[in-house]
Amino acid sequence: MAPNDTTATEVSLPPYTPGFGRRPPVVAGRDALVDDLSRVLEVGPEHPRFCRALIGGRGTGKTVLLDVIGEVASKKLGWAVLHVQALQEESLVAVLLERMPEALKPWGRLGRGARDLQVELSVGVNLGVLAAGATLQRGHSAGIVSPAAAFEDALSRVGAFAAAHGTGLLVTVDEAQAAPAEDLSALARALQTVVARRLQPVAVVFSGLPSFRERLAGAGTYASRLPVEEVWSLDPSAARLALVGPAARRHVAWEDEALELLVRRSAGHPYYVQLFGWHAWEAAEGEATITLAHAKAGLASARAELAGQYEATWARLRPQERAYLAAVASLAGAGSAGIDEVAKALGKEPKQLAVARDRLLHMHGLLEVPERAKVRFADAEMAGWAARRPEARMAGSEQREELSPPAPERSAGRAARKGAPSKDAEAARRRRAGAERPRGLGR
Numbered sequence: 001m002a003p004n005d006t007t008a009t010e011v012s013l014p015p016y017t018p019g020f021g022r023r024p025p026v027v028a029g030r031d032a033l034v035d036d037l038s039r040v041l042e043v044g045p046e047h048p049r050f051c052r053a054l055i056g057g058r059g060t061g062k063t064v065l066l067d068v069i070g071e072v073a074s075k076k077l078g079w080a081v082l083h084v085q086a087l088q089e090e091s092l093v094a095v096l097l098e099r100m101p102e103a104l105k106p107w108g109r110l111g112r113g114a115r116d117l118q119v120e121l122s123v124g125v126n127l128g129v130l131a132a133g134a135t136l137q138r139g140h141s142a143g144i145v146s147p148a149a150a151f152e153d154a155l156s157r158v159g160a161f162a163a164a165h166g167t168g169l170l171v172t173v174d175e176a177q178a179a180p181a182e183d184l185s186a187l188a189r190a191l192q193t194v195v196a197r198r199l200q201p202v203a204v205v206f207s208g209l210p211s212f213r214e215r216l217a218g219a220g221t222y223a224s225r226l227p228v229e230e231v232w233s234l235d236p237s238a239a240r241l242a243l244v245g246p247a248a249r250r251h252v253a254w255e256d257e258a259l260e261l262l263v264r265r266s267a268g269h270p271y272y273v274q275l276f277g278w279h280a281w282e283a284a285e286g287e288a289t290i291t292l293a294h295a296k297a298g299l300a301s302a303r304a305e306l307a308g309q310y311e312a313t314w315a316r317l318r319p320q321e322r323a324y325l326a327a328v329a330s331l332a333g334a335g336s337a338g339i340d341e342v343a344k345a346l347g348k349e350p351k352q353l354a355v356a357r358d359r360l361l362h363m364h365g366l367l368e369v370p371e372r373a374k375v376r377f378a379d380a381e382m383a384g385w386a387a388r389r390p391e392a393r394m395a396g397s398e399q400r401e402e403l404s405p406p407a408p409e410r411s412a413g414r415a416a417r418k419g420a421p422s423k424d425a426e427a428a429r430r431r432r433a434g435a436e437r438p439r440g441l442g443r
């Protein structure tokens with residue numbers, strides 16, 4: 001049964017990768033974007049899109065994209081690559097400084113100069129910044145070099161070396177919305193000097209939730225002018241390829257109707273494509289063709305799994321955050337609710353809820369801002385789930401008189417911008433440590 005090139009364990013698992021940051025066997029629908037990124041890196045720092053930001057909801061495939069771009073930069077262009085993931089409670093600049101020497105190892109082939117640079121950077125980091133435990137604000141006092149200045153200095157050396165040796169450094173910053181504001185400003189200032197002014201080949205590609213746009217706008221001129229591109233859901237032909245491609249490698253076919261159902265119900269959202277594919281595969285129990293009946297059974301079990309994930313997410317929230325979500329769900333379902341309206345429903349002033357709202361938007365990524373002073377669920381599926389919870393039904397019954405009914409089911413177009421259910425900072429740390437679960441459970 002097992003094709004010769006796979007092991008027994010691989011064969012026992014479906015060939016889909018529901019989860020976060022998990023590279024699927026077929027990266028569908030991203031060729032044009034990857035080609036563009038690669039071409040722009042080749043053109044060099046003169047290109048206006050040399051540094052850029054990719055934004056999209058959870059599960060739209062940003063982390064996978066960064067991984068693919070990193071691979072292109074390293075294999076095709078021979079560049080050094082540094083992938084980092086921003087965390088709220090950690091200085092991004094300190095992490096970049098700390099990990100820079102290791103990332104430059106591939107430049108070892110360029111001779112002694114590269115090794116000297118690595119040593120200089122390591123020494124600089126140890127002396128100047130991390131050992132002092134300095135934060136960006138504290139660093140300016142007491143005569144020690146500030147982390148921001150140390151970072152600009154390090155990036156300048158790296159840029160000069162790369163320019164002199166016809167190579168480059170690609171830095172990818174994932175979950176960039178979580179980066180502390182002062183780190184973002186420091187990074188932008190260094191890029192302004194190294195990339196914009198000196199035209200040295202150090203490219204930074206950020207990826208983040210839609211709320212990252214605001215963060216960039218507040219991080220100085222260079223950051224606010226950075227090109228921002230949205231990572232969209234897969235179009236129907238790419239979603240079909242994401243389902244059919246991995247199955248074909250295992251000599252399994254998809255019935256057209258089965259495929260159409262999952263493509264439609266996922267609206268091309270990469271995480272859902274993988275999750276539904278996984279469950280349909282399991283429902284088929286090793287048959288050579290995945291049929292409509294398998295797809296329907298798969299959808300049902302995928303939904304049950306999603307409900308479990310929402311439950312786990314809910315349990316991690318603070319009471320006020322739950323109350324906030326319940327109010328949004330009861331007021332608007334998957335549609336958008338005014339922040340004044342939500343506050344009123346909770347008997348508070350909007351500013352009393354600012355912390356909860358902020359965490360739901362920026363840390364958990366469970367809400368998004370479709371327009372000024374409004375919020376909505378980032379995941380329409382979760383909105384429906386939350387609206388059925390007792391908290392939301394209670395809140396709803398108190399307001400039903402004066403407020404409009406929940407929004408109807410999301411349309412495919414709207415769903416295309418939706419994120420899959422969120423994870424919190426703890427989950428982010430787990431992922432960074434490389435701990436991956438075989439499926440998308442318990443984010």
Ligand SMILES: Nc1ncnc2c1ncn2[C@@H]1O[C@H](COP(=O)(O)OP(=O)(O)O)[C@@H](O)[C@H]1O
Nearest residue numbers: 017019020021028059060061062063064270271
């Ligand atoms: N181009 C793609 N084709 C098929 N599946 C994808 C693609 N990009 C991502 N995925 C899948 O989508 C899910 C989310 O991907 P991820 O990169 O973690 O999203 P994000 O970083 O935007 O939250 C994972 O299950 C991943 O395997």
Ligand SMILES: [Mg+2]
Nearest residue numbers: 020021062063
């Ligand atoms: Mg990601």
